[in-house]
Amino acid sequence: MLRFMPVGDSMTIGSAGEHTWRYRLWQHLCRTYGGPFTFVGPRETLYDKSADAPTSHAYADPDFPRAHLAGWGEGWLHMAPLIAEAVREGRADVLLVSLGLIDLGFYTNAEQTAENVRSFVTEARGANPRVRMVILPVIANIRAASDAAFADQVMSFNDLLAKATADLDEPRSPLLLAALPDTYDIHADTYDGTHPNASGEHRIAGAFADALAQGWGIGEEYAHT
Template sequence: MLRFMPVGDSMTIGSAGEHTWRYRMWQHLRDTYGGPFALVGPREALHDKATDTPTSYEYADPAFPRAHLAGWGEGWVHMAPLIGEAVRAHRADVLLVSLGLIDLGFYTDAEQTAHNVREFVAGARSANPRVRVVALPVIPNVRAETDAPFAAQVARFNELLAKAVADLDEPRSPLLLASPPPSYDITFDTYDGTHPNARGEHLIAEAFAGAMHQAWDLGEPYTPR
């Protein structure tokens, strides 16, 4: 049994009424992986925008393993202290991580955020020395179009993330940097300039799936379902 844990911010947890890219990934693995697998994590809910709490279970299609470690407004700075216990408790083998936008927007600069990436990896490996990690670079959102310093921080962090992945990668616990979806367009692939719509969900799932297929021969090339 291969256990995947999606880790992320608002783009990963999703909100009431959405499918989420987690669902798209589950569909892809179900149809292409060829072996037993599970989505695992300490949380299952969506974010409820009406109450601003992670308490909704109104998935567009709730019939899938909904476990995850994601939170609205959470970033590397929040997940680094949590990841060790989450990996240990849920015996995660592969972490699919999409974090960083909220860090850079509200909490830490690029260098501090990159430091938290390294703390995150150390915490995950303390629980499972053979854990595998796939990290998605930050996809610039609508704020980056008008806030030049923020856009520069996003670009700088993505450089530092690539360096951290290269520095920390090792055979028994491989780290993999996914390629940002080349066709991702915040006008067409989000509903508000940040959060993915259905097309955006597919593109994010495709980024993770493509990286794992190319590097680890896991599954097959992504086809939207």
């Protein structure tokens, strides 16, 4: 049984009424991966905007393993101290990580965020020395379109993330840097310039699926529309 753990921020946890990219990836792997697998993690709720809390179970389709380690407003800074216990308890084999926008927007600069990436990897390996990770670069949001300094921070962090992924990669615990979805359009693939709508969910799921297929032969490449 291959155990995936989605780790992320608001784009990963999703909000009430959504499918989430986690669901889209689950559906894809059910179609294309021949072995048994599941999703693991200490949380399973969606974010409820009316309650301003992660208390909703109202998935558009709840018929999939909803476990994850994702939080609205959480980043590398927040997840690094949590990941060891989550990996240990969930017995995670593969981490699917989408973090960084919150860090850069509110907490840390590109260099500090990259240091938290390294801490996250160290902590995860402390819990499972053979854990594998697929890491998605930050998808620039609507703020980056109007705030040049923030856009520069996103670009700088993504460069540092690529370096960290290459530096930290090792045979027994490999790291894959997923490719940013090359057709991602914040006007067409989000509902507010940041959070994915249905087409955005498919594109993020596709980024992870393509990395898994191309890097490790897990499943097939995503059927992009």
